[in-house]
Amino acid sequence: MTKKFDVFVIGSGMAGMTIANRCASKGLSVGITDELPYGGTCALRGCDPKKVIIGATEVRDFAKRLKGKGIDEIPEINWQDIMAFKQTFVDEMPPKIEKGYKKNGIETFHASVKFVDNDTLQVGQETIQADKIVVATGSKPKVLDFEGGELALTSTDFLNLKKLPKSLLFIGGGYIAFEFAHIAARSGANVTIVHRGERPLENFDPDIVSHLATATEDLGVNLVLETEVTKIEKIDKGYLISGTTNGNVNQFEVEAVFNSAGRPPAIFDLELERANVAYSNKGISVNKYLQSTSNPNVYAAGDAAETEGLALTPVAVMEGHVVSSNILKGNSKEVDYPPMPTVVFTLPTMASVGMTETEAKNSGLEFRVNYDKVDDWFNARRLNVEEYAYKTIIDKNNGTVLGAHLIGPHCEETVNLFAMAIKTKMTVNDLRTMVFAYPTMASDLTYML
Template sequence: MKEYDVFIIGSGMAGMTIANKCASKGLTVGITDELPYGGTCALRGCDPKKVIIGATEVRDFAKRLNGNGIDTIPKVNWKDIMAFKQTFVDEMPPKIEKGYEKNGIDTFHSSAKFLSDNTLEVGNDKVQAKKIVIASGSKPRILEFEGGHFAKSSTDFLNLEELPKLLLFIGGGYIAFEFAHIAARCGAEVTIVHSGESPLENFEQDIVKHLVSATKDLGIKLILNTDVTAIEKVDGQYRVEGKCAEKTEYFEAEAVFNSAGRPPAIFDLDLDKANIAYTK
């Protein structure tokens, strides 16, 4: 059994920072991640999203200036954007792992489960540590209704080989709005279905009003006070059922995306065996 001063579950920005700082102080450190090293932000979130947004912003600026110095609105080439984005994503995991190796940090590439308060099962290995850090991030919320498995994740959106012409997002959070704007600027028809009276409830509502206005100006349909209750696959497309009070509506889409929130990725860690209290 390997023993460490500190062992970290998750190699995103939080886990990476802790691992490298602890190693710099002379502590023995191990880290694991069942996904490629780098975490959501670098590989499946903020950074690749910014690359894609950059191209769509150029088109948006050109459209605003059309007739005022700009004569041609450029067309967004989705395949080229994806290929360009991937050049940044692909280089991150080996670069991060090389940094760990340089700092004397042991690396693992498996999921972890607690066996006790200081012992973990990491793939086929068992490790003990004086301190165990949970930096496992979050994952898409599981949609419990019928056909929920048909909904794709934000990661799937960032890896689309081709952009569907008709998209629907379940949930009116910031991920839905960011991706909806990207898709709309690329010429897709987009619908956001949100269960609440207002999207982005935890954000400053005056700013949200301006965002909603800009969203509608892009032609994005924003459906509020509607709970998605089922997704059905019909002839290669999807039929989404939404209920508002006593009324049932149906929406058609080539692709449906789950943007209904991201709970913490802790529920497969067997936290009870380590006497760790948590809520769902």
């Protein structure tokens, strides 16, 4: 027997959750499914548990920097305690979310999905028909298609390690590799990052990245660039990883190896062809209303959609509101992306919003660049940090901020001020006449302009 809904959502992350709850609140019949526990990557396997774990490493890092300056003992990290604390956040989410769905009258399913036709799904053993189907399945680790690639663990595995290996290797030089490498190194492990490109974190400003690369190597992490991993072998004491650098083979022996080579959209098992849903390796093809370009019954949001939005949780939530509005009111709300700050939660933290210097050059705008390392500023000296730098890009014609790129203490907060300034088109003069609380990290902003 076929069950029918006004809206059926595939995926219970932040985008799917937003759409399901909002549509149900307006009286539509809604169903939702996820083959994994409810909550999505951010709450269960990404941002939130990662940030909980980072908290302990921040304490150790701060104490280490102030040793001899008021601190005598550097605390040790207890990995088991960290993981137990992290789990208190993770365990409470799925039942809490499902309870909320049921309170809102949303029918819940726990099964994988395949499309049958334009408006019909096979959800586990059940057949579902819906007027509107939303794909909000997020992303998952890239498949490593070389010999032994399946032996690599994932970011989810790292966040659930009961015991931290003595030595780890991360394949890929993106934010996942760097964040987890910093966690592991500060927790006492020997860590290697192997990246195939000339520089890591390629979507960030190269000058600011160079400061993070220095800080990472100073932490003791072995950063290996221009090296393509070609093979993983299981050996007695762990794994042997082979990589090619300019034709030469390098080998690394570690207890654990992690796949941090990227996260493509989790859409390729849905049999989208059966529903005439066009897609690419970047996600489902959507129009300005986040509706499938080839099947008007289908919408997509978050990492599952091919859009201009960054693969960030707040962006997924915003897209969720756009999709739910268009389902409820007809296609009347176009997706419009504000400045999207993005952060690498290493220590020091690296953050970015707006145009990079390269993007500004390609735009044809007249601009000026302020770039400086400011480890002699008061905030750097009081925290005893060695890496504190900024690059701001200013429009010469109207004096507005085009982009800001930061590395240093608490720049994950400072970057939000720059995001607000870019969105509201505050000028440099507007920002310079602001009175910020002092001494705070925000009070440094006016000197970056």
